[in-house]
Every structure is written in structure tokens, then in C-alpha cells.
Amino acid sequence: MIVQSITNQMGLESALPIWIILVPILTAFISIFVARFSEVMRKFVVIGGSVLDFILVLLMGKPVLSGGGIAISMPWMERFNLGFRVDHIGYLMVLLVSFVWLLATIYGQGYFKKEDKGARYDFFSLITMSMNLGVMLAGDFLTLFIFFEGLVIFPYSMIAHKGDDKSIKGANFYLYVGVVTGLMLLGGMIMLNYFTGSLDIISQGAKLSSIPNQAKYIIAFLMIAGFGGKAALFGEHIWVPRMYPNTLSITACLSSGAMIKAGAYGIFRVLNLIYSGFDSNLLTQENIGYVLIMVGVVTMFLGVLNALISSDSQEMLGYHSVSQMGYIMMGLGCAAYMGKDGAMGLSGAIYHIVNHSLFKASLFLCVGAVYYATGEQDMYKSGGLFKKMPLTAICLLIAVLGISGVPGFNGFASKTLLHHSILEAYEHSALYFGKPDIMLRLAEIIFVLTAAGTFASNIKLFILVFLGKEKEVSKDAKEVPVLMKISLIGFSAVIIFLGLFPNWLLEHIIGPGLSAYGYDPSSHAYHLIYNIHASDIHSTLPILYEPLTKAFFTSSAVLHNLLPGATAIFFGGMYFILGMRFGWFHVYVTEKFTVEFYYRKVFDGFKYFCVKPCVIFAMWVRELISVLMVYIWVPGSHEGIFIKRPAPKAKGLELFSDAETKFNLVYDEKDKQQPGALDMLARVEGGTNGQKRPGAWEVFGRADTNYDNMLGGAIQRQGGLWRIFGSTDMTYDTILDRVIAAIVGLEEIPISRIEEVKVLEKLPGEDLVANYYIFCDANKSVDMNVIDGFVNYIADMTSGLGSILRKLQTGRVSSYAYSFVLGAVVLMAVLLLR
Amino acid sequence: MVIESSLPLFAIFIPLLGSIAIPILRGKIEKYVNQFTVLITVLTFAMVLLMYPDIGRGNILEKSFNSGFSIGFLFQVDALGYFIGFISAFIWMLTSFYSIEYMANKGNLLRYNMFSLLSLAGMLGVVFTGNLFSLYLAFELLTVASYVLIIQEENSKAMRAGMIYLFMGIAGGLILLFSILATYAMAGTGDFTGLASKLSGSPLLHSLLPYVFWGYIIGFGVKAGLFPFHVWVPEAYSITPSPSSALFAGVMKKAGAYGILRAIYSIVGMDLLRGETMLTVLLVFSLISIFLGSAIAISQTELKKMLAYSSIAQIGYIVLGFALLTPRGATGGTLHILNHALTKSTLFLAAGSFIFKKGIVNIADLEGIGKKMPVTTACFTIAGLSMIGFPPFCGFISKWFLALGSLDVVNYGSYSFYVGVIALSTLMLSSFMNLVYYGPVIYKAWFGGENSDNPSLEYAVTDEESKIEDPSLYMLIPLIILTAGIVCFGIFPQFPVSFVQKIVDGFFSAGGCIVK
Incomplete structure (x- = not known):
């Protein structure tokens, strides 16, 4: 609507x-x-x-x-x-x-x-x-x-x-x-x-x-890091593997x-926010761009290293995604770094977004098709599938050539643009900052190395899965259903189309799009297609080729464009051959070299902080407020105002332990006969031995309550002595668990968290809560010596009133009702007669 | 414009009379007492609904019994009171509908329904009154009546939780009474309209102001469950029957939040508080509430206890919004009253359905429940996502306003910029912590149990055996309506946002706030 x-x-x-x-x-x-x-x-x-x-x-x-x-x-x-x-x-x-x-x-x-x-x-x-x-x-x-x-x-x-x-x-x-x-x-x-x-x-x-x-x-950091999680920037890529x-x-x-x-x-x-006010934010933009270039380079290089040592085909492709996103980040960084002259970096980055989508989607779907047919994702365990699944093999090969930047396939154009943009950034630094920035030169070398690694690992995927001897898993493999075929062919067709007409996207969409940002026309990659050359351009700019017109062979800048790609493919091939021979693909790093390890430490530390100190702090607050607001008010009686029958007096079992944690079982003879019939489960004594005092700590329950649930609170420390109350059917270990849980103050924490049940001389968490007990003891002595007399006096009065009130209650709803009716009538009367 | 109307009176007295009628008619309606309660709540909601045309036009409804004495009854509904009253009546109606099945065949039904209605009367009394005296009476009625809801099961845990609640509530109430009396002494009146300006002219002000302010904060904070007065919350929320948990967390808690809002904005007034230390302390309390509630919720194993701790954190959001003293902060806090009412009621009702159908209390046992009870679990999931603050659910809207408001503090001169940044980062951190404790519940419910090694899980069953066991429509309809509300107010927040903004603008224009 x-x-x-x-x-x-x-x-x-x-x-x-x-x-x-x-x-x-x-x-x-x-x-x-x-x-x-x-x-x-x-x-x-x-x-x-x-x-x-x-x-x-x-x-x-x-x-x-x-x-x-x-x-x-x-x-x-x-x-x-x-x-x-x-x-x-x-x-x-x-x-x-x-x-x-x-x-x-x-x-x-x-x-x-x-x-x-x-x-x-x-x-x-x-x-x-x-x-x-x-x-x-x-x-x-x-x-x-x-x-x-x-x-x-x-x-x-x-x-x-x-x-x-x-x-x-x-x-x-x-x-x-x-x-x-x-x-x-x-x-x-x-x-x-x-x-x-x-x-x-x-x-x-x-x-x-x-x-x-x-x-x-x-702002720039928060927003770029915010988007970087999805873009798998280095440090935020932990979800990928x-x-x-x-x-x-x-x-x-x-x-x-x-x-x-x-x-x-x-x-x-985000970069766009800053872009078009070129002059207003020049320095900010350059700095952000420089950092982004470095992050991009680190991302692409580490991504490809991880990809080289992966044996799971999807994991390998995932790491390649990280690496290719590094390319894109580097392109965006170059664009920001160079300001007005950055059109090449930006167009390269955007072009690479498109290309990467196409070949990576195709690669994943081909690998999925292999998994569909064989049920095997590990590339070392599969092989010889070419004859069984020729279409999938060809589609995968096309995508591999695309990702490797081979001329004739889509990756070539964008990778060339990106390569030239990092070179331009290097020359830009020389021109504007006096001396060339060696880091940017290094970035260019790493760029080529990454491209070599990309070729090596992707060609390894193709060779291991489709060529070689037929393995066990590929015996029953069949070509995939027709709908899957359509999809694979679709991707391959577009990869080849963009490979053959690399200028098409630049001419029709990217170029016009970028012209709105006010770049210096001489830096526009797409201008070069039309041979608009300014004479004073300080860097060599790429001449994109047009295979059908053979401009490929006639241009003088061909070598410049082809050289990085050719180098990468040569080294990649060498690496593949040598790597297979010497086992370079089976290097494994320990956990401590991963970022995830440290994030996990931080997260665990945070969780520990939430679970331990926070809970203890909350317990402190709880006791303080309870003492202030509740216990002073409630001397002894917990029967409640509306409970129907008064609780019969009965004693629970007592378990004593001394510092060596010898447990003596002491229990009342009557209770032994009827352990289930206890109504008042336990009473913990405060003060000195034998002197009973109302208002101290107390745990109570009815016959049908689960003793285990209540025992958490039934504990008192007296000097070196722990006094616990429990039922006869509880084992030694259960009680000890409860003791530990109760001392640390974590009655909400499941007992399974305390892994070792030992007889301890010093109980865990004792140091932490020692101050708390000092506080409690002090409170208790003040309580006993000063407040008790006063409180007991009030208590007697209160309980006297309470007993009168209880006598009035018949335990039936009607009695409340009549009192409310009475109250309502009085209220109405006051209102009306006033 | 003030309009004389009896509707507020009706809205309060219908549930009051209904609760009195239950024991009188007990023989006749014993079997249908739940249905009777639904009828009364529907009538109450209708009364509240009838007020809308006038409230929507910006009028104030009033019924006064103030003749002769300086204190008297004044029933008054302005936009703020209406906002919370509407939420209360609506959610009460839904939960009593839910109780028809949930509470069937349980003990002490007459008592439960009677006191539920009495609590509703108290709740509406709190928000539909125009002076402090009537507010105090209704507030105490709410405290005492809701005590009975906590001890419904009458076992030792319930009695203990109830005891702590009752005594904290009464202690808080007495402290509140002190503040109210002091306010009467200083201002000479307790009517909300113009109270702040009268108060600021009092000669006693400088010596008494901090005590009065803290009296209000403690009195209302106990009910709201704000740190450090949250002590009663976890046990009480987890031990009551789930419908009343939903009422406690979703509605009754908001009586305290409403009181704090009134105390800051219309009783004491912003101008007196701006830049004062006591307000900073309140802000710190709210931040601790947010952090501590979330932190302890992470370590919980029992679902309802986790939700209880979560609502301590959420009340922190609400009070944070008020304490920021910026229009957007106050808008966020007030909006969060609505959003939290919707989401937390949904969560508690869904938790109640798990208990009712499967007897599941612990989070660990929820594995694979999504396949058994898909609708209930879907509602739980949406509410949980809203709690985390995902758009397009309503939790995001209030979080957005709170975040905007927390940076605005500099413009309104309440705090320095860094306080705003700390508030903002606490909000963000708490969102993440919400994920840490809601996330596992949600993905365990949907994806757990499929490949579980635990053979004792009865629902780790194969597909042939599994069949859908959602509870009947009595329990599903309230859940679905609430969930629809969560989604609707997330996608189309215009209506509540503009309504709340009108309220907040009223406060800020009346307070003569200076924008730097």
C-alpha cells in the first residue's frame, strides 16, 4: 500500500x-x-x-x-x-x-x-x-x-x-x-x-x-573497520577460515x-565522503589512503600465503577472497592517497570488485559441483575428474585463468590497472614528498608475488582435481544436473566476454561514474582507451588492448602492461612445480600465529571478567542492600504474610569440617528416621558456638523442596571451621561442590564449571572474598552488640502483631476479600462525605 | 486544555472492583476465573482506548476530588501517563489471555487473579494520577498486591524472593514518602503541573534538594530494579509464573521508570539538576546497571534468571536516557519503555511456553526446541534480536536515539563530551554482551540437537518422530501480537516516535532549556 x-x-x-x-x-x-x-x-x-x-x-x-x-x-x-x-x-x-x-x-x-x-x-x-x-x-x-x-x-x-x-x-x-x-x-x-x-x-x-x-x-577508522569485517580486512578476517x-x-x-x-x-x-572536497581534506585523505594501502597489501599477502597451504578447496578459495579483497583495498587506498590523480586506482578497484565476483563465484560453484559429484572437498584426495566432468573442468579452468590475470580473461584488465596505480602512487610520493617512499615500492613487489601465489595455488587446484590418476572418490562421479550447468556456463561466458572486451565496462559505467568526482582527466584510465594522452603525464599509463583490432601487438606500451602479469605467471608456475616437488604446500603454522588466538584470549578474559569479578561485586551489593533494607527489618520470621500454615520446627543435619577438612557427620536422631520430612532444612548459626540468635543467616525449605538447590547458601565460616548443613542422602563430593560454589559466591554458576573436586586447605576464591568476610564479621558484631537489643524489641512487637494478623487470617480468600471490601467502603465513604 | 472526564476513574476502578468481585462471586466463577480476568482487562483496555481521541488532540483528562484539604485525590491523564498506561493495559490484557491456558489447573487461582487485577489497578493508578499523594497510594497498592504474585507457588524460594521484594518495596516506599512529604513542605502542593517552578522558589531547597532527589530515586528505583536496588529482581522474576514475570518485567518495572522520569523532569525539574553531582551519580548507576546486568546474565544457566538480569540492564538503558538530559536521550529512554515492554514480555511468555509444554527451565535443555515449537521459538528469536539491537526491530530505534542523545550532552550542557562517549561505548558494549547471552540460546534452539552426542536429550530425535508441539492459540496469539508489535514499530516507528517526541518537547520547552 x-x-x-x-x-x-x-x-x-x-x-x-x-x-x-x-x-x-x-x-x-x-x-x-x-x-x-x-x-x-x-x-x-x-x-x-x-x-x-x-x-x-x-x-x-x-x-x-x-x-x-x-x-x-x-x-x-x-x-x-x-x-x-x-x-x-x-x-x-x-x-x-x-x-x-x-x-x-x-x-x-x-x-x-x-x-x-x-x-x-x-x-x-x-x-x-x-x-x-x-x-x-x-x-x-x-x-x-x-x-x-x-x-x-x-x-x-x-x-x-x-x-x-x-x-x-x-x-x-x-x-x-x-x-x-x-x-x-x-x-x-x-x-x-x-x-x-x-x-x-x-x-x-x-x-x-x-x-x-x-x-x-x-570516524574514518570506525567506519572503515566497521565495513572491513564484512570485507575480510586483515585482522577482521577470522570468520573466513x-x-x-x-x-x-x-x-x-x-x-x-x-x-x-x-x-x-x-x-x-566512506572514502567517498572525503574524496570530492579534494583540497579541504588533503592530508587526512592521504594518510588514510596510505594506511589503507598497507592494510590492503598485508591482507593480500597473508591471504595468499594461507591459501597456498590449504588443502580444503573451499578454504583455499576463501583465503583467496581475502587476498583479492586486499587488492581492492589497495586500489581504494591508492585512489585516496593520490587525491586528484587517483582515478586509476579507483577504477581498478571497482573493476576488480566486478571481476572478483565473477571468477570467484564460478570457482566456488565448480568446486561445489565436484563436491556434489564426489562428496570430497579435499583436493589432495580427488583427481582425474576431467573425463567424467569435462564441462565443470573447463569452466573451472576459465575461472582459474581469470583469477590469475591471464590476458583474454577478465582478471587481466583490473589487475593491470591496480598494478599501475600502485606504481603511480610510488611516483606520486616521489613527486610530492621529495623522496620516493620505499614502502610503496615494496608494496608493488608484494603485489606481483601475491599474483604469483594466486596462480600457483589455483592451478594446483585444477591439476589436482581434474588431471592425474583417477582416485577412489571419483569412480561414480557424473556430470552435474542441467540447472547447475546453466549457471556454470553463464559465469564462464561473462568472464570471457569481459576478457575479450575489457574496455566495455570502463567506457559505459565506471568511467562516466568516476567523472563525477572531479578527477584530473589525465589520470582517468578510460581516457587512454581513446588515446587522449597528455604530454606531461609523469608515469607510464596502461594501454588496454583490444584483441580483435590487434592493437595488442602494435602498441609500444604492451610490454609495460604484460610484464607484471607474465612475471607473476612465471614465478607462480615455478612455485607450483617446485612446491609439489618439495612439499611447500604442507607447511602448517601453530595456533599462536593466528589473530584468532589473541581475539579469543581477549574474549575469554572479558567473559571471565563478566563471570567472576562482576558476580562477586554483585554479591557484595546484594548483601549490603539486603542488610540495609531487609535483614534489619526481619528478625527471624520468614513465614510470610500470606502463607497458610506455620512452619513446624525441625532441625537439619549438620556437617562440620575443620581446617584439614575432616568431615564429621552429626545429625539428629529424629531426623535420621525421617530425613524427607524436614520442613526447616537448616539453620546456620551466627556468633559464638551454641549461642543461637535470630536474624542470622538462614536457609529454609519445605519437605518437597529440592535440598540441593538450597544448600548453596547454607554455609557459614567460623574461624577455621566450615559448617554446612545437608541432607543424609548427599555424598561427600556433592557437599564439597556446594561449599566451593557457595564460598566463591557463585550459586548461579553450574557446578560443572568447577572442574576438580579436591580437599583443599584453602578454598578457591577465599582471598577474593576475605575482605567480604571481614566486613560481615564486623557487621555481625555491631549487629549483635548494638542493634540486637533494639531489633529484638521491635521483633517481639512485630511478631506479636503478626500473630494477631495471622489469627485473623483463616487462610481463605474470603477473609482478604472482606477486609478489602471494608477498606473500599471506608474509602468511598471518606470520598463522598468529605 | 484540561478536560473534566471520568474515564481515568473508570480505568482504575474497573480492575479494582473486578478484584473485589472475584472472592465475592467465588462459587459462581471458580471455573472461569481466568476468563473473568480477561473480561475485566479488556474492559479496562477499552476505557484506556476511549481516552485516545482527547489525548491525541493534546488535551489532559482530569477528575479531581480536591475540596478542602491541601492533599486529595487527583486523577489526571497527560500524554506521558497515557503512553505508559496504554502499554500496561494492553500487555495486561494479552498476558491474562495467555494465562487462560497457562494457569489452568494450577492452585490458588482465585487469589492469583484477584491480586493480578489489583496490581493492574495500582499500576494504572500510578500513571493516571496528577499529584504525589494519589501516586503514592497507588504505588504502595502496586507493591503490596504484586507481592502475592511472587509468592504464588508458596515454596521456600518463592517465599524468600517475596520477602526480599516486600521489605525492599516497603523500605523504598517509606523513603519515597519522606521525599513526597518534603516536596509538599517545600512547594506547598503536590500537583505535577508547575511543580518544578514552585519547588525552585522554596527557601528550603538548597538544604533538602539532594535528599529529596535521592528519596525519589531510591523509592522508584527499587520498583524499577535499578542498580543498586536490583537485589530482589532476579529471584522474584524467575520464581513467579511466567505471565506475571512478563508483567513484572514488561509493565510493573515501568512504574518505577515512570516515577524516575517524573522526578527528573516534572517534580524536581531539569534546571535544578543540570550539572549537579547527583545526576552524574544517577548516570553512573544506570551505566553500572547496563554493564552489570548484562555481565551477570552471561553466566546464567536458567533461562528466566537470564531474562531477569537482562531486564536489569534494560532499565539501565531507560534511566540512562532520562539522566542524559537531552531531548533525544529522553526520547530514547521513553521509547525504550515501550520497546522493552514488548520484547521482554515476549521473551518471558515464550520462556513460559517452554516450561509449560516441555518443562524446560535451563538454557542447556533448549537444544533443538526450534523444530518442536517453531512459532514460539521464532517469536523468541525476533525478540532476542530486538534486544541485541538489530534493525529493523524496535530495539534498534530506541538504541539509535539513546546513542544520538548521549553525544548531544555537550550541546545541552549536561555533561562533558567524554561522558557522552563513555555512555555511547557502554551502549555498544552492552549490545555485544546481549549477543553473547541471547545468541547461544537462539542458535541452540534452532540448530542444536541435530548432531548432538547427548543421547539423554529427548528431543534429539529424527525427523520422523518429531512433530510440532506449539502450545494452543491461547498462548500463541499474545506472543504473535507482541512479536508483530516488535516488527511493526521497528519498520514504522513514526507513530511512537512522534508521540514520545511531543511528550519530551513538552518537558524541554517548559523547562526553558538553553541550547548552546
Whole structure:
């Protein structure tokens, strides 16, 4: 209804973003509904919904690419609106996500058999798709954040779809990282809003220039780190090795192909806030860019190192995602670092977002197809599948060539752009800061090394799985169902198309998109396609090739473009051959070299802090308040006002222990005969031996209560002596457990947490609570000597009144009723007669 | 504009008379006493609903019995009182509907229903009164009547919890009485309208103000369960029957929060408090409440106890919003009254369904319950996500306003910027801690038990054996309505936000607040 009114107000084209977000959600609910009747119909609905959404995205192309983009805003709360804004880059992302999701959904319909709970998977998958599209379509950070958080919760079920412990653990890691980074993002947004008064995604360079410097960096850090969790930046990538090997390949494909890009897109937008006020935030922007370059380089290098030593194919590809995200971060960093001259870095980064989605999605789906056919994910255990599954093999090979940056496949163009942008950054530093920055030169070398590692490990995947001798697992392998084939072919076709026409995207979408940011035209990569060369360009710029026109062979800059790629492939090949020979792929690092280890320590420490000191502190407060507000008031009687029968007096069993923890069992003869009939379970004495005093600590219960539950409190310390009360049927160990639990003050903590039950001379936690006992003892002596007389006097009066009151009570509701009626009548009378 | 109307009187006296009618008619309605309670609560809710047209126009409804004495009864409903009264009556109606099945065949039914209605009367009395004297009477009625709900099971744990509650409640009530008497002495009146300005002219003010303020905070804080007066909360919440747990956490707690809001904004007034140490201490208490409640909830093994500690943390959110003294903070705090009422009631009712159908008390036993009771678990999940603060659920909205408000403190001169940053980071940390204790419950419920090694889990069954065992519609409908509320107010927050903003703007424009 609301959507319809918006459509009427704004016209169909402007409402397209809302429809693009709503269609998958509606499809999801319809599919759940239809699943009750027919599985085939459900699959039809799911595919239909994805196709429809893709068509809507295509329809949006015209107004966005030829017009001025789409911007709508709906009132939401206070002055925060839900806004959608689509420009060229946003549109490219939306197109990419909906395309990847469409093909993955088609693949999924072939993949899931009836018993695999495909209905649940598709439901969450479609909703996640909607969230992902929402991130790309959002017009302000609040809207973006809402969808971004949706991208944290809804994939949970997709990741944990297998349902075993490992996949749940992977999903938990994803969730925890998502929530922590989401909170950082939220904090950054709130600060941004505080300082600039706006959350719009368009540039706020002018406003940002007037705020304090620290605030600028804190905002940038919080927001980039917030998006970095999803983008698997180094340090925030800990969910990757947990999630990728243990989840379905479709989830892995969607995560690498689409969801991870939401993080990269977010970082792009954050930098974008600062970009266009080039002059106002020059230094901030350069510093942020420099840090981001370094983070990107570290991410890509460590990612690829981990990938080289992985044997699980999905884990390896997951680490490659980390590494490729490092490329993208480096490109974004270069763009920020170089200011006006950074168009090459930015176009390279955005181009690489697209390319990485395509080949990584294809790789994951091919690996998934292998798993579908053989049930084996470990690449060393499979082999010789080429003859059995030729189509999958060819598709995988195409994707491997794509990720390796071989000319003719899509990765080449973007990797070349990125490589040249880091070189430009190096020259930029020489030009503007006097001397060249050696770190940036090092970054370029690492870039090439990473590319070599990428080629080595991916070609290893292809050779081990498809070539060589046929292994046991591949005996019964068959080619995958037709729906899965369609999806694989689709990806391969696009990879080859972009490989053959590398300028197409630059010309039509990325170039026009970037021209809005006011870059120096000489730095635009896409200008070079048209041979617009300024004579004073200080760096060699790439000439992208056009294979069909043979410009490839005629240009003088060919060598410059081909050299890094060729080097990488040469070294990669060498590494592969030598590595297989000498076993370099089987190096394993210990746990202490992982970031996760240290995060876990921090988290465990935090949890310990929550569980131990906080609980003890709460116990202190509890006793203090109890003493102040309750125990002074209640000398002795705990029977309650409304309890029906008075509690008969009975004694419990007493267990004494001295410092050597010898336990003597002392019990009343009467109680031995009827241990179950105790009503007052136990009374702990305060003060000196034998002197009974009302108002001290006390535990009580009725015959039908579980003694174990109450015993936690039934403990008193007197000098070196512990006095505990328990029932006859309790064992020594049980009692000791309770003692420990009670002393540490953690009666809420399960006993299983205390691992060793020992006879201890000093009980755990005794030091911690020693002060508390001193406090208690002091309190007790004051209590006994000073307050007791007074309190006892009041107590006698109170209990006398209480007994009168109790006599009035017949234990039946009517007695209360009559008293209330009486009260009401008096009240009414007062009101009316006054 | 003040309108003379008897509706507030009806809203209070219908449940009061209903509770008196139960024992009188006990022979006739013994079998249908739960249904009778539902009828009364529906009538009460209808009365509250009938007030809306006037309240919506910005009027104040009033019924005064103030003739002759300086203190007297004044029933008055303004937008703030209506906001909380509406929530109370609505949730009371739903929980009594839930009780039809939950409490069937339980003992002491007459007593339970009678005192439940009496508590409702007390609760509505607290929010629908216009002066301190009537507020105090209703507040004490609420304290005493709700005691009976705690000791419903009459076992030793319940008696102990009840005892602590009762004595803390009475102690708090006496301290509150001191403050109220002092206020009368200083201002000469107890009517809320214009009280702050009268109070600020008093010569006694400087010597008495801290005591009066702390009297209000302790008196209302005990009921609200704010640190350090939260001592009674965990045991009491976990031992009462689940519907009344939902009422305690969702509604009755809010009587205390309402009192604190009144104390800060319309009794003592912002101008006297701004920049004072006592307000800073209150802010620190609320921050400790947030942190400590969440921290202890992590170590709990019993579901209802965990929820109880969680509500200590949530009352910290509410009081934090009030203590920030910024419009957005106050908006966030007041909105959180609604959001917490919805979410915590849902959680307690869902926990009650687990107890009712499966006898599950501990979190560890919840493994795989999602397959057995999908609807209940889905409601629990949505409410839990809302607690963590995920959009688009309503918990996010109040968290957003609280976070905005905590940085605004500089602009309104309440605290320095760093206090705002500390408040903001505590909010963020607490969100994460909410995940740490709600997360395991949720994923255990949905994904646990499939490959469990524990053969003793009776629900770790294969698909053939499993069948859906959600409770009947009596228990599901309230859950679903509350969950729908969580989702609706998360996606379309315009209505509650604008309503609450009107209230808060009233306070801030009346207080003559200076914006730097």
C-alpha cells in the first residue's frame, strides 16, 4: 500500500529501487507458501523471482546510466529518512549482485534434493539478496546500516545449513564479527552525524574539513573497520577460515561473489565522503589512503600465503577472497592517497570488485559441483575428474585463468590497472614528498608475488582435481544436473566476454561514474582507451588492448602492461612445480600465529571478567542492600504474610569440617528416621558456638523442596571451621561442590564449571572474598552488640502483631476479600462525605 | 486544555472492583476465573482506548476530588501517563489471555487473579494520577498486591524472593514518602503541573534538594530494579509464573521508570539538576546497571534468571536516557519503555511456553526446541534480536536515539563530551554482551540437537518422530501480537516516535532549556 502510494507519487522509475528490494522478500514468502503444495512449483517461483528482480535491475539501467541517477527518500523517524540513491557505481554493484544471485539461485535449484531443506535455504537466500541489494541502493548511511545488519543475521541459516557443529561454529564466527564491526560502524555513524549533522552518502568534504583532526580519523577508522569485517580486512578476517570450508559452496559463492562486496562498497562510500572536497581534506585523505594501502597489501599477502597451504578447496578459495579483497583495498587506498590523480586506482578497484565476483563465484560453484559429484572437498584426495566432468573442468579452468590475470580473461584488465596505480602512487610520493617512499615500492613487489601465489595455488587446484590418476572418490562421479550447468556456463561466458572486451565496462559505467568526482582527466584510465594522452603525464599509463583490432601487438606500451602479469605467471608456475616437488604446500603454522588466538584470549578474559569479578561485586551489593533494607527489618520470621500454615520446627543435619577438612557427620536422631520430612532444612548459626540468635543467616525449605538447590547458601565460616548443613542422602563430593560454589559466591554458576573436586586447605576464591568476610564479621558484631537489643524489641512487637494478623487470617480468600471490601467502603465513604 | 472526564476513574476502578468481585462471586466463577480476568482487562483496555481521541488532540483528562484539604485525590491523564498506561493495559490484557491456558489447573487461582487485577489497578493508578499523594497510594497498592504474585507457588524460594521484594518495596516506599512529604513542605502542593517552578522558589531547597532527589530515586528505583536496588529482581522474576514475570518485567518495572522520569523532569525539574553531582551519580548507576546486568546474565544457566538480569540492564538503558538530559536521550529512554515492554514480555511468555509444554527451565535443555515449537521459538528469536539491537526491530530505534542523545550532552550542557562517549561505548558494549547471552540460546534452539552426542536429550530425535508441539492459540496469539508489535514499530516507528517526541518537547520547552 505504502509502496503503491510512493509509486504513484514518484513515477515507476523512481520507485524501482524499492521494488528491487521488495521483490525477493515477497518471493521468499510466496515460495514458503507454495512449498506446501509442490516442490517443483517452489523452484519455479524462486527462479522466477530472481529473474524478475534481474529484469527490474536491467530496467533501472536506462534512467541511471543516461539520466542523472535515481534519488528518493521516504519519511521514517524524526529527521532521519529512508533514502535510496543510485548512481553509476551503485548501479554496477546492484547489477553484479543480482546477476550473481540469479545464477547461484539457479544452481541451487539443481543442487538441492528434496531432503536437503532447500526451501529453508532459498527463503533466507532471497531475503539476504534483498538486504545485499539494499546496501548497494541506499542513499544514506542509516539506510545502508539497516540493510548491512540484515546482511549479518539472515545469512546465518545459510551458513549453518549443513547443521553440523563446524558449520554452526563458522556461522557463529560470522555473526560475532558482524555484530562487533556493525557496532563500530554504528558508533562511527553516530559521530559522523554529530559532527556534520548529516548521514548522506554523497560527499561531505566541506563539512568534514572543519571538524577536529582526531575526530576525522576516529570516524574514518570506525567506519572503515566497521565495513572491513564484512570485507575480510586483515585482522577482521577470522570468520573466513571458520566459515568457508564448512559451509555449502553456494553460500561460499554468494558470500564471496556478493556479500563481501557490500563491505568493499561501504569502504568506497566512506572514502567517498572525503574524496570530492579534494583540497579541504588533503592530508587526512592521504594518510588514510596510505594506511589503507598497507592494510590492503598485508591482507593480500597473508591471504595468499594461507591459501597456498590449504588443502580444503573451499578454504583455499576463501583465503583467496581475502587476498583479492586486499587488492581492492589497495586500489581504494591508492585512489585516496593520490587525491586528484587517483582515478586509476579507483577504477581498478571497482573493476576488480566486478571481476572478483565473477571468477570467484564460478570457482566456488565448480568446486561445489565436484563436491556434489564426489562428496570430497579435499583436493589432495580427488583427481582425474576431467573425463567424467569435462564441462565443470573447463569452466573451472576459465575461472582459474581469470583469477590469475591471464590476458583474454577478465582478471587481466583490473589487475593491470591496480598494478599501475600502485606504481603511480610510488611516483606520486616521489613527486610530492621529495623522496620516493620505499614502502610503496615494496608494496608493488608484494603485489606481483601475491599474483604469483594466486596462480600457483589455483592451478594446483585444477591439476589436482581434474588431471592425474583417477582416485577412489571419483569412480561414480557424473556430470552435474542441467540447472547447475546453466549457471556454470553463464559465469564462464561473462568472464570471457569481459576478457575479450575489457574496455566495455570502463567506457559505459565506471568511467562516466568516476567523472563525477572531479578527477584530473589525465589520470582517468578510460581516457587512454581513446588515446587522449597528455604530454606531461609523469608515469607510464596502461594501454588496454583490444584483441580483435590487434592493437595488442602494435602498441609500444604492451610490454609495460604484460610484464607484471607474465612475471607473476612465471614465478607462480615455478612455485607450483617446485612446491609439489618439495612439499611447500604442507607447511602448517601453530595456533599462536593466528589473530584468532589473541581475539579469543581477549574474549575469554572479558567473559571471565563478566563471570567472576562482576558476580562477586554483585554479591557484595546484594548483601549490603539486603542488610540495609531487609535483614534489619526481619528478625527471624520468614513465614510470610500470606502463607497458610506455620512452619513446624525441625532441625537439619549438620556437617562440620575443620581446617584439614575432616568431615564429621552429626545429625539428629529424629531426623535420621525421617530425613524427607524436614520442613526447616537448616539453620546456620551466627556468633559464638551454641549461642543461637535470630536474624542470622538462614536457609529454609519445605519437605518437597529440592535440598540441593538450597544448600548453596547454607554455609557459614567460623574461624577455621566450615559448617554446612545437608541432607543424609548427599555424598561427600556433592557437599564439597556446594561449599566451593557457595564460598566463591557463585550459586548461579553450574557446578560443572568447577572442574576438580579436591580437599583443599584453602578454598578457591577465599582471598577474593576475605575482605567480604571481614566486613560481615564486623557487621555481625555491631549487629549483635548494638542493634540486637533494639531489633529484638521491635521483633517481639512485630511478631506479636503478626500473630494477631495471622489469627485473623483463616487462610481463605474470603477473609482478604472482606477486609478489602471494608477498606473500599471506608474509602468511598471518606470520598463522598468529605 | 484540561478536560473534566471520568474515564481515568473508570480505568482504575474497573480492575479494582473486578478484584473485589472475584472472592465475592467465588462459587459462581471458580471455573472461569481466568476468563473473568480477561473480561475485566479488556474492559479496562477499552476505557484506556476511549481516552485516545482527547489525548491525541493534546488535551489532559482530569477528575479531581480536591475540596478542602491541601492533599486529595487527583486523577489526571497527560500524554506521558497515557503512553505508559496504554502499554500496561494492553500487555495486561494479552498476558491474562495467555494465562487462560497457562494457569489452568494450577492452585490458588482465585487469589492469583484477584491480586493480578489489583496490581493492574495500582499500576494504572500510578500513571493516571496528577499529584504525589494519589501516586503514592497507588504505588504502595502496586507493591503490596504484586507481592502475592511472587509468592504464588508458596515454596521456600518463592517465599524468600517475596520477602526480599516486600521489605525492599516497603523500605523504598517509606523513603519515597519522606521525599513526597518534603516536596509538599517545600512547594506547598503536590500537583505535577508547575511543580518544578514552585519547588525552585522554596527557601528550603538548597538544604533538602539532594535528599529529596535521592528519596525519589531510591523509592522508584527499587520498583524499577535499578542498580543498586536490583537485589530482589532476579529471584522474584524467575520464581513467579511466567505471565506475571512478563508483567513484572514488561509493565510493573515501568512504574518505577515512570516515577524516575517524573522526578527528573516534572517534580524536581531539569534546571535544578543540570550539572549537579547527583545526576552524574544517577548516570553512573544506570551505566553500572547496563554493564552489570548484562555481565551477570552471561553466566546464567536458567533461562528466566537470564531474562531477569537482562531486564536489569534494560532499565539501565531507560534511566540512562532520562539522566542524559537531552531531548533525544529522553526520547530514547521513553521509547525504550515501550520497546522493552514488548520484547521482554515476549521473551518471558515464550520462556513460559517452554516450561509449560516441555518443562524446560535451563538454557542447556533448549537444544533443538526450534523444530518442536517453531512459532514460539521464532517469536523468541525476533525478540532476542530486538534486544541485541538489530534493525529493523524496535530495539534498534530506541538504541539509535539513546546513542544520538548521549553525544548531544555537550550541546545541552549536561555533561562533558567524554561522558557522552563513555555512555555511547557502554551502549555498544552492552549490545555485544546481549549477543553473547541471547545468541547461544537462539542458535541452540534452532540448530542444536541435530548432531548432538547427548543421547539423554529427548528431543534429539529424527525427523520422523518429531512433530510440532506449539502450545494452543491461547498462548500463541499474545506472543504473535507482541512479536508483530516488535516488527511493526521497528519498520514504522513514526507513530511512537512522534508521540514520545511531543511528550519530551513538552518537558524541554517548559523547562526553558538553553541550547548552546
